[in-house]
Amino acid sequence: xxxxxxxxxxxxxxxxxxLSIAATSPQQQEPPKLVNLKVFPKNIPFRVxxxxxxxxxxxLGVHCNFCHARNDQTGKMDFxxxxxxxxxxxxxxxxMTAKINKKFFQAKKDSLGMIMATGVNCNTCHHGAxxxxxxxx
Ligand code: HEC
Ligand code: HEC
Numbered sequence: 001x002x003x004x005x006x007x008x009x010x011x012x013x014x015x016x017x018x019l020s021i022a023a024t025s026p027q028q029q030e031p032p033k034l035v036n037l038k039v040f041p042k043n044i045p046f047r048v049x050x051x052x053x054x055x056x057x058x059x060l061g062v063h064c065n066f067c068h069a070r071n072d073q074t075g076k077m078d079f080x081x082x083x084x085x086x087x088x089x090x091x092x093x094x095x096m097t098a099k100i101n102k103k104f105f106q107a108k109k110d111s112l113g114m115i116m117a118t119g120v121n122c123n124t125c126h127h128g129a130x131x132x133x134x135x136x137x
Pocket of ligand 2: 056060086087089090093094097120121122123124125126130131132133134
């Protein structure tokens with residue numbers, strides 16, 4: 001009987017500790033708010049955008065700062081800023097790619113409403129270079 005009681009108390013304490021840890025630790029860290037989207041769907045989940053950004057960087061062989069400016073005051077990247085012309089160029093490239101896929105590859109929209117990259121993607125032309133050679137062989 002004594003043991004049983006002790007066991008129940010122990011379980012109780014363990015539950016309280018577990019619950020309080022769960023309550024204090026941020027269960028799921030809030031992803032950063034996306035505030036300046038002009039070509040991606042406004043409701044794009046952060047992880048999807050992040051994945052897209054990684055793909056663009058790798059296709060062009062660049063780092064984030066090729067398109068994104070740093071805030072001089074804070075010294076941190078300001079991803080929402082449109083200060084760099086490369087960012088606007090990338091928007092045009094994104095729209096162009098979507099148009100090619102839609103028109104010539106009959107690409108469907110995904111669940112977010114984005115045209116799927118069925119035919120061409122950034123890497124088809126860029127192959128790891130920011131400035132693909134624009135010349136005939
Ligand atoms: C080739 C250019 C390019 C590269 C490289 C790039 N981005 Fe982007 N990024 C963009 C464009 C264009 C947008 C805006 C999309 C839109 O208008 O819908 C954007 C938007 C974002 C946003 C959303 C900002 C907001 O609040 O509106 C984040 C965050 C971001 N990029 C992070 C990154 C990270 C991290 C990397 C590096 C891994 C990266 N980007 C590399 C072009 C680029
Ligand atoms: C059909 C081929 C093609 C596709 C697909 C393509 N690009 Fe490009 N991109 C080019 C060419 C060619 C240039 C160079 C234009 C020039 O130098 O005048 C270029 C230039 C750029 C530039 C400008 C570089 C600078 O310094 O001005 C950016 C940024 C860029 N592309 C991003 C992208 C992204 C991001 C994607 C995918 C969403 C993409 N491109 C898809 C062909 C393509």
